[in-house]
Amino acid sequence: MRRAETIASAANPLVKDVRRAIARGSLTGHGLAVAESFHLLEEALRSECEVSCILAAESARSAAEGYGRRMAGTRVAVLPDALFQGLSATETSQGVMALVRPPVWTLEQLLGARPLVVILDGLQDPGNAGSIVRAAEAFGATGVLFPKGSVSPYNPKTLRASAGSLFRLPFLESVDPATARAALRERGVALYAAVPGRTGDADGLPAPADFSGGCGLIIGNEAHGVSAEWRGAAQDVSIPTAGVESLNAAVAAGILLYEARRQRVPPAMSKP
Amino acid sequence: MRRAETIASAANPLVKDVRRAIARGSLTGHGLAVAESFHLLEEALRSECEVSCILAAESARSAAEGYGRRMAGTRVAVLPDALFQGLSATETSQGVMALVRPPVWTLEQLLGARPLVVILDGLQDPGNAGSIVRAAEAFGATGVLFPKGSVSPYNPKTLRASAGSLFRLPFLESVDPATARAALRERGVALYAAVPGRTGDADGLPAPADFSGGCGLIIGNEAHGVSAEWRGAAQDVSIPTAGVESLNAAVAAGILLYEARRQRVPPAMSKP
Numbered sequence: 001m002r003r004a005e006t007i008a009s010a011a012n013p014l015v016k017d018v019r020r021a022i023a024r025g026s027l028t029g030h031g032l033a034v035a036e037s038f039h040l041l042e043e044a045l046r047s048e049c050e051v052s053c054i055l056a057a058e059s060a061r062s063a064a065e066g067y068g069r070r071m072a073g074t075r076v077a078v079l080p081d082a083l084f085q086g087l088s089a090t091e092t093s094q095g096v097m098a099l100v101r102p103p104v105w106t107l108e109q110l111l112g113a114r115p116l117v118v119i120l121d122g123l124q125d126p127g128n129a130g131s132i133v134r135a136a137e138a139f140g141a142t143g144v145l146f147p148k149g150s151v152s153p154y155n156p157k158t159l160r161a162s163a164g165s166l167f168r169l170p171f172l173e174s175v176d177p178a179t180a181r182a183a184l185r186e187r188g189v190a191l192y193a194a195v196p197g198r199t200g201d202a203d204g205l206p207a208p209a210d211f212s213g214g215c216g217l218i219i220g221n222e223a224h225g226v227s228a229e230w231r232g233a234a235q236d237v238s239i240p241t242a243g244v245e246s247l248n249a250a251v252a253a254g255i256l257l258y259e260a261r262r263q264r265v266p267p268a269m270s271k272p
Numbered sequence: 273m274r275r276a277e278t279i280a281s282a283a284n285p286l287v288k289d290v291r292r293a294i295a296r297g298s299l300t301g302h303g304l305a306v307a308e309s310f311h312l313l314e315e316a317l318r319s320e321c322e323v324s325c326i327l328a329a330e331s332a333r334s335a336a337e338g339y340g341r342r343m344a345g346t347r348v349a350v351l352p353d354a355l356f357q358g359l360s361a362t363e364t365s366q367g368v369m370a371l372v373r374p375p376v377w378t379l380e381q382l383l384g385a386r387p388l389v390v391i392l393d394g395l396q397d398p399g400n401a402g403s404i405v406r407a408a409e410a411f412g413a414t415g416v417l418f419p420k421g422s423v424s425p426y427n428p429k430t431l432r433a434s435a436g437s438l439f440r441l442p443f444l445e446s447v448d449p450a451t452a453r454a455a456l457r458e459r460g461v462a463l464y465a466a467v468p469g470r471t472g473d474a475d476g477l478p479a480p481a482d483f484s485g486g487c488g489l490i491i492g493n494e495a496h497g498v499s500a501e502w503r504g505a506a507q508d509v510s511i512p513t514a515g516v517e518s519l520n521a522a523v524a525a526g527i528l529l530y531e532a533r534r535q536r537v538p539p540a541m542s543k544p
Contacts, residue, residue, distance in 0.1 A: 127399060131520035138469075138513035165516060197410075239530070241410035244437060248403035251526035254519065258511065258527045 004056075004065050004076040010083060018055065018097065022089045025126065025155035032099040033166075034156040036090055041067065041098040043164025050101035053077065057084035060095030089156050102154065105170040107183060110143030112170075115189050115214040116260055117143050119180070120150040121230045122221035123249060129153070130161020131250035132219060136169060139261035143170035145216075147177040181233050184216055191234035193218045193226040194256060196246035209237040211260035219253045276328075276337050276348040282355060290327065290369065294361045297398065297427035304371040305438075306428040308362055313339065313370040315436025322373035325349065329356035332367030361428050374426065377442040379455060382415030384442075387461050387486040388532055389415050391452070392422040393502045394493035395521060401425065402433020403522035404491060408441060411533035415442035417488075419449040453505050456488055463506035465490045465498040466528060468518035481509040483532035491525045 007015060021028040028034065032052055035044055044051050053075040056064030061078050068076035079087070084095060110117060118136045123129055129151045133144050146153050153159070153173050159166050184191060192209050194217065211217075218234055220226035225246075226234075239255055241247060247255070279287060293300040300306065304324055307316055316323055325347040328336030333350050340348035351359070356367060382389060390408045395401055401423045405416050418425050425431070425445050431438050456463060464481050466489065483489075490506055492498030497518075498506075511527050513519060519527070 131523055134516055135519055135523050138511075138516045138519055140514055161520065163516065163518075163520075168515065239410075242412055243440065244406055244410045244435065246435075247407055247410055247526065248433065248435075248522060250520060250523055251403055251407050254523035254527055255530045258530070 004061065004068060004078050007077050007079050008083070010086070014053070014055075014077060015079070015083070015087060018099070019087055022087070022156055025157070026152055027102070027154045028099060030099075031101070033102045033154050033159055034089075035098040035100050035159055036088060036096070036156060037094050037160070038063070038096055040160060040164060041096060044098055044100045044167055045071075047164065047167035049103060049167045051098050052101060053099040055079060055084070055087075055097040055099070057081045057095035064096055090160065100167070103167065105143070105172060107172065110145070110170040110172055111187060111189070111214070112142035114142070114264075115187070115216065116141045116211070116264070117145060117184070117189065117216040118253065118257070119145045119147065119191075119216055119218045119230070121147060121177070121218050121226050122224070123150045123219055125222055125249070126151050126155040126157035127161045128222065128248070128250040129155075130158045130163070130166070132253040133158075133162040133169060133171070134165045135250070135254040135257050137165040139257040140264065141169065141257060143172070145175055145180055146171060146173040147175045147180055149177070177229060181230070185233070188214060190215045191218060191230070192216070192237040192256075193231045193234040194220065194252055195225060195231075195236045195238050197238040197241040209235065211263045215260070217253070217256055217260070219249055222249050276333065276340060276350050279349050279351050280355070282358070286325070286327070286349060287351070287355070287359060290371070291359055294359070294428055297429070298424055299374070299426045300371060303373070305374045305426050305431055306361075307370040307372050307431055308360060308368070308428060309366050309432070310335070310368055312432060312436060313368060316370055316372045316439050317343075319436065319439035321375060321439045323370050324373055325371040327351060327356070327359075327369040327371070329353045329367035336368055362432065372439070375439065377415070377444060379444065382417070382442040382444055383459060383461070383486070384414035386414070386536075387459070387488065388413045388483070388536070389417060389456070389461065389488040390525065390529070391417045391419065391463075391488055391490045391502070393419060393449070393490050393498050394496070395422045395491055397494055397521070398423050398427040398429035399433045400494065400520070400522040401427075402430045402435070402438070404525040405430075405434040405441060405443070406437045407522070407526040407529050409437040411529040412536065413441065413529060415444070417447055417452055418443060418445040419447045419452055421449070449501060453502070457505070460486060462487045463490060463502070464488065464509040464528075465503045465506040466492065466524055467497060467503075467508045467510050469510040469512040481507065483528075483535045487532070489525070489528055489532070491521055494521050
């Protein structure tokens with residue numbers, strides 16, 4: 001590796017670029033995703049994503065240099081602890097941030113042979129979005145759509161909550177919603193809009209819907225639910241609940257994905 | 273109601289008490305829970321909790337006074353917008369905070385006739401804790417245990433993420449873990465510790481465990497999982513997943529509670 005360089009000034013262009021990305025919840029000006037913590041750095045490597053740069057606090061210098069030695073061509077920059085902490089979006093950054101070149105996906109990759117797509121319609125909380133991507137990978141979804149108006153997959157908090165799934169699972173962001181609906185319709189993807197279950201329904205839990213074919217699961221905004229436009233293109237699906245108006249968006253998505261996976265596993269392959 | 277009073281100083285004792293509770297993630301010095309937003313205020317009223325005080329930003333004065341007129345004996349205090357915003361823990365407080373007397377529960381209420389208890393073993397994130405309580409109520413759990421070392425149910429962010437379920441679902445907090453284990457064992461509650469599913473297991477999804485009897489579901493710390501002490505008193509249960517090391521703690525808890533509810537609904541009552 002190149003020698004680790006030292007950055008002492010908050011006005012350094014790299015530091016400014018990273019700070020802007022964190023504040024905006026977006027990629028850096030150079031199109032890189034900010035991945036905080038050693039865990040996410042490991043996940044980026046495991047997923048064979050290009051790690052362009054490692055920023056480390058002085059107290060994490062030797063660990064960062066260790067990674068740098070394994071990765072030819074990766075820039076390693078060390079910052080004074082106070083400067084690093086001021087930059088970090090989280091309290092648990094562990095003194096390291098990786099700048100990662102995000103994978104680029106096509107709609108065909110996102111849909112796969114038998115689509116199970118999650119559509120985040122106006123979802124705002126990056127923790128929810130990341131948790132949903134993580135559950136989507138866990139239950140065999142083929143991809144996640146981030147239409148315009150939802151939180152960015154490149155928000156460092158989304159990336160962190162995804163625990164690395166955003167390095168592997170196909171996704172498209174800033175998609176025009178009408179274009180996305182047309183493309184999904186054209187490919188015969190059955191859409192389901194997650195809506196709150198009515199109070200009391202938990203007394204007789206029905207299976208939510210038929211997820212066995214090519215399907216898309218729409219998760220709406222935390223406060224307002226699925227928009228009229230998406231709901232109009234979909235069937236409603238709800239999780240029967242008692243006492244509460246609704247579930248947290250990530251919890252609801254996780255349950256529907258779990259249910260979908262259950263339906264899609266070939267019975268012959270089920271273990272006792 | 274008493275006339276709404278105006279508080280102009282950050283040094284006012286009530287303001288200082290609320291600020292300390294938010295910073296510590298705990299009750300106020302007077303034993304009141306800080307509930308932000310009109311939604312939580314409504315939930316407190318719907319749940320017949322005692323609302324001791326409403327703090328409002330000047331811009332939300334008339335709405336707050338409207339509530340005050342409905343609630344005899346409730347103190348209404350109006351703060352300049354800037355002072356209120358500086359106090360608020362969230363960006364979406366809507367200019368109102370209710371100080372709510374939390375309900376007090378017994379272990380017997382928490383266990384009910386056929387216990388389905390969630391035990392938060394070292395769980396740290398208040399958003400996760402609140403989302404889990406919300407799912408616990410939704411799927412008919414009888415209560416939630418917050419042993420020592422987990423985030424507080426009275427953290428304003430926990431309360432907010434619970435969307436009001438903490439006003440209704442029995443819970444106990446700061447319970448000594450060894451005492452809790454002994455009490456659960458004595459009452460024949462079967463304990464299940466949620467542990468990550470092994471990669472690849474999603475190819476043959478088994479039912480996670482038998483939740484049909486009196487049981488307790490242990491959800492561990494976000495980074496380290498369930499502790500050795502709790503795991504030693506329980507059977508492991510895991511959600512089969514592919515590709516990821518684990519799920520978000522609230523998502524995992526939601527799925528296991530959904531699964532438990534499915535098993536506990538009498539088949540005769542199921543709707544088609």
